[in-house]
Amino acid sequence: MTTTAEQADRPAPPRRTPRLHYGWVVAAVSLVVLVGSAGFRSAPGLMMDALHNEFGWSHATISSAVSVNLTLYGLTAPFAAALMDRFGVRLVVVCALLTIATGSGLTILMTQPWQLILCWGVLVGLGSGSMAGAFATTISGRWFQARQGLVTGVLTAAGAAGNLVFMPVLAALVEHQGWRTAVVVISLAATAVAVPVLVLMRERPADLGLLPYGATEEPPPPRTDGSALVRSLRVLREASRTTPFWLLAGSFAICGATTAGLVGTHFIPAAHDHGMPVTTGASLLALVGVFDVVGTIASGWFTDRFDSTRLLITYYALRGLSLLFLPQLFGDALRPPLLAFVIFYGLDWVATVPPTVALCRRYFGQDAPIVFGWVLAAHQIGAAAVAGLAGLARDRFGDYDATWYAAGALCVIAVGCCVALRRVKQTAVMTA
Structure with missing residues (x-):
């Protein structure tokens, strides 16, 4: 007969090791969510001329709603990370999707610019930022x-894949059915992808008796004490005392300025200024998304194997070079040089995300998701600033040429930030 003491001395039974780790199911659900909710990012550039023609609103006025959206998208991110730790990923994501659906759907009723700012700027910005x-x-x-860089790259690329799915469809809807039909489709898509989150999303591997994929021991328990607001601000205060934070935030602000703020918002109207049909411009931006998927997944693979700062230096240098050539490539029809830009630029679009996330983990440990949220806030503030300024430049000068050259110059500054980051020792890790 086995005594109680003998039973206590027995080792705990090993954790289950299923053939398919459930982490891949969670990653697949996350990918579906990011693809299904990506339509909101496609819409502003597609609707700019339609809103201008219907309401007479200037490019600067419409761009201001995009600027509010991008700003809130960034400022919400660090608080969302803390909310996910405290209340769970499933609850936060479902609420975010329903907020996007509400904001997008309500735009069909708008008649004034402030309503566009409220619906598309505030509601969709808050939902997407979460x-x-x-x-x-x-x-x-x-x-x-294991495979953290690869998974980060795949999930980051999901947004580009969503643009690939939505961009041509939304462009055709805007042109043939009107912009209201397009925003209703976005609203329905955001609502639909909430279903797999409710059914399949789980919070942590431990909930299923599993270790994280590739782990050999239990990770430290998450910190969920205190309010999400207090924790997010505390992490910001501590991170802002380190040099790596400011170098990462500065370079990522330029990343946002030269992608979502400029190309994502103004590429289609810029192409239209040169006589290119909106549907062709939208198809080209969707093609950017195709190659972005390839580039970002590849970047995740590279991040698992190569120094992240070297990768960022390469990415920003190549992006700046491509933007300097863009003003000479536009025309009234698609030509090989512009197609070459789309492919080259697309490979680099958000390839910066996996190495930036890896550097946040290197320097800030367990608080990396919240720190990356603040770095992403800088990304979106940069994007918002350039989205608005580019609209003003278009109204003032009649074209976007100056903005492309300025964006190329900004990339040189980003390269400098990453070179400086290489000289910072990892002793700057924030351990609080």
């Missing part, structure tokens, strides 16, 4: 120890 980089960083960090 599923920004913090979502991908939280999922890859909780469920994966």
Whole structure:
């Protein structure tokens, strides 16, 4: 007969090791969410001329709603990361998707610019920010120890894949059915992808008796004490005392300025200024999304194997070079040089995300998702500033040429930030 003491001395039974780790299911659900909710990012550039023609609003006025959207998208991210730790990923993501659906759907009733800012700027901005980089960083960090870079790259690329799915469809809807039909489709898509989150999303591997994929021991328990607001601000205060934070935030602000702020918002109207049909411009931007998927997944693979600062230096240098050539490539029809830009630029679009996330983990440990949320806030502030300024430049000068050259110059500054980051020792890790 086995005594109680003998039973206590027995080792705990090993954790289950299923053939398919559930982390891959969670990653797949996350990918579906990011693809299905990506339509909101496609819409502003597609609707700019339609809103201008119907309401007489200037490019600067419409761009201001995009600026509010991008700003809130970024500022919400660090708080969303803390909310996910405290209340769970499933609750935060479902609420975010329904907020996007509400904001997008209500735009069909608007008649004044402030309503566009409220619906598309505030509501969609808050909803999308709650599923920004913090979502991908939280999922890859909780469920994966091995392949973190690859998973981050795949989830980051999901947004581009969503643009690939939505962009041509939304462009055709805007042109043939009107912009109201397009925003209703976005609203329905955001609502639909909430279903797999409710059914399949799980919070942590431990909930299923699993370790993170590739892990050999239980990770430290998450910090969920205190309010999400207090924790997010505390992490910001501590991170802002370190040099790596400011170098990462500065370079990522330029990343946002030269992608979502400029190309994502103004590429289609810029192409239209040169006589190119809106549907052709939208198809080209969707093609950017195709190659972005390839580039970002490849970047995740590279991040698992190569120094992240070297990768960022390469990415920003190549992006700046491509933007300097863009003004000479536009025309009234698609020509090989512009197609070459789309391919080259697309490979680099958000390839910066996996190495930036990896550097946040290197310097800030467990607080990396929240720190990356603040770095992403800088990304979106940069994007918002340039989205608005580019609209003003278009109204003032009649074209976007100056903005492309300025964006190329900004990339040189980003390269400088990453060179400086290489000289910072990892002793700057924030351990609080």
